Amino acid sequence: MYRNAQPRAGVVLAAVAVAQFAVALDLSVVNVALPAMRTALGFAPVDLSWVVHVYALTLGGFLLLGGRACDLFGRRRLFVIGLIMFGLCSLAGGLAQEPWQLIAARAGQGLGAAAAVPATLAMLTTTFTEGPQRVRALGVWSGVNAAGGALGVLAGGLLTQYAGWRWVMLINLPIVALALAFVAVGVPADTRPARRDRLDVLGSVLATGGVGLLVFTVVRTDTQGWGAPETWGMLTAAAVLLAGFVITESRASAPLLRLGLLRSRWVAGANVLVFFSTAGQFAAFYFVSLYMQQVLAMGPAATGSAFLPFSGCLIAGSIVATKITAAHTPRTVLVPGALLAAAGLGWFAFISPDGSFLTDVLGPCIVTGLGVGLVIAPIVAAATTGVAAREAGMASGLMNSSRQLGGCIGLAVLATIAAQHTGTATGPVALNDGYALGLVIAAALFALAAVVAIVALPRTRPASPAPQPPAAVEQQLEGTSS
Known part of the structure; x- marks a missing residue:
């Protein structure tokens, strides 16, 4: 499958x-354990809720910074540092004796x-030549990413x-250890660049502060509410920071995010598409999980097992x-996939308080899983199409930021709408109506993603770069930034 890829590509x-x-x-394994915690x-x-939110x-908040840092300081280096930090904080969380210790460990996991x-995607896009080889590698990455989220429940x-x-x-500990073992066996060390640009410190502060404040404000709407003056004040502050980031990046000689990257219809369109589709996907997980537990009265293990058909269809798609x-x-693939996911979520919206797994969950799970599976693999390929190797981390950080923001903002907004629709009622009928409304909006988000794919993405792929010898590849990967 990877016969023509660079040496050790399979290990990478x-x-x-x-x-x-x-x-x-x-991202999902913790949710079911919250009551026990x-x-x-x-x-x-x-x-x-801060166990999830932090x-x-x-x-x-730190994805853009992580993406640019791996371009400047080495993808393998950032990959290993991030994994070690993630593993150590997972151990700290597992040994936590106080609430603040678990929350601090979760924050450390997020930083790692x-x-x-971003280093994972950057390593793939610089190891596999643009075209079928890279598409297959990104398909594996996307499938594993989706399977991890689905199987986490x-x-x-x-x-x-x-x-x-x-x-x-x-x-997480044995999984991290396995990844580090693969790195030790076959991932080559980073080559020292001929010239290393300085990290855009001001851009880093503005981006991290702006995105972090935006996420913080959104996740607090469950207690503050969208109409609270404090919420609007923090949203305004986040907008000011992000506007300052855009101005700074337009003038920086070595920006954290080169704004010219967004002139690519592939990059810009894919990031908008991933925002809407992830918002719909995260909301679907949330509402369906709550429906099974709070309306159908299914236990944690049964609820997790009920997602197996979704996971299998997602991997197949x-x-x-x-x-x-x-x-x-x-x-x-993106257009029919997004429409199929929208149809599945629209079917989900017919859930009933007197329903069951077989009548209300299984069928929509199959259709939605296939649709989401058709979307997640090509969307990563689209977001990295035509991107120079020296900016692979930058493009990866941007796409993952769009994914994270879409999931966070979409879930918060849809959860608020569902809660407001339900009001103070707590019975199965009221909860069912709120979840159904949330699923209808999630379906609309996937339909909107299909429209974005039709309007924004080009019909043809840009010409693939000519093959280069290994020395030229190294020079391209580690050379000076434009």
Whole structure:
């Protein structure tokens, strides 16, 4: 499959796939364990949500910085540093005795992931030549990423019920160790560049502050509300910081994010598309999980197991999408995939308070899983199409920031809309109506993603660069930034 790729390409793919699985798993594995964490550590109800939110805050806030840092200081180096930090903080979280210790460990996990995640994509896009080889590699990365997120719900339920909540943190240790073993075996060391640009410190501060404040404000809407003056004040401050970031980047000689990158229809269109599709995907996980537990009264392990059909169909859709994209363009699969996911979520919206897994969940799970699988693989290929090797980390950080912001903002907005629709009622009928409304909006987000794919993405792929000898490749990877 990778016969014509550079030496050790298979080991690079294995390393980044295992690492991405751990990061994706951690996004969802904790959710089912929250009640057990609250009981064991004595969390106040208002503080418990920060076990999830602080991870999103640090991951989302530092992704752009992590992406640029791996371009400047070495992708392998940032990958290893991020993984070690992620693993050590997972151990600290598993051994936590106080609520603040677990929250601090989750923040550290987010920082480690913010270094490792952009490096995974950058290592792939600089190892595999643009075209079918890269599409297949990115398809594996995307499939593993999606499988980790989907299987995290199952793993969280099983571990919490049969091994204890601490294992939702400790399970990361053997996975991280395996990824580091692959690095030691076959990922070559970074080559010292002829000239290293300085890190854009001002841009880093503005981007991290702006994105971090935006994520912080959004995740606090569950207690502050969208209409609160404090919420609008912080949103305004985040907008000012991000506007300052754009102005700074337009003038910087070595920017954190080169704005010219967004002139590419592939890069700009894919980032908008990933924002909307991830918003719909995260919301779907949230509402369907709550529906099964709070309306159908299913336990944690049963709820996690119920996502297996979704996970299987998602992986199948990802495999099909990878084969089609290798022969055509990402746009060919993105449009029907987004529409299929929209149809599945629209079907989900017919959930009933008197329903069951077989009548209300299984069918929509299959359709939605296939649709999401068709989207997640080509969207990564689209976001990195035509990007120079020296800016691979930058493009990766941008796409992952769009993914994180889409999931965080979309989930917060849709959860608020569903809660307002439900009001103070807590019965199965009221909850069911709120979740159904949220699923309708999630379907609309995927339909909007299909429109973006039709309007923004080119119909043809840009010409692939001519093959280069290894020495030329190294010079391109580590050379001076334009």
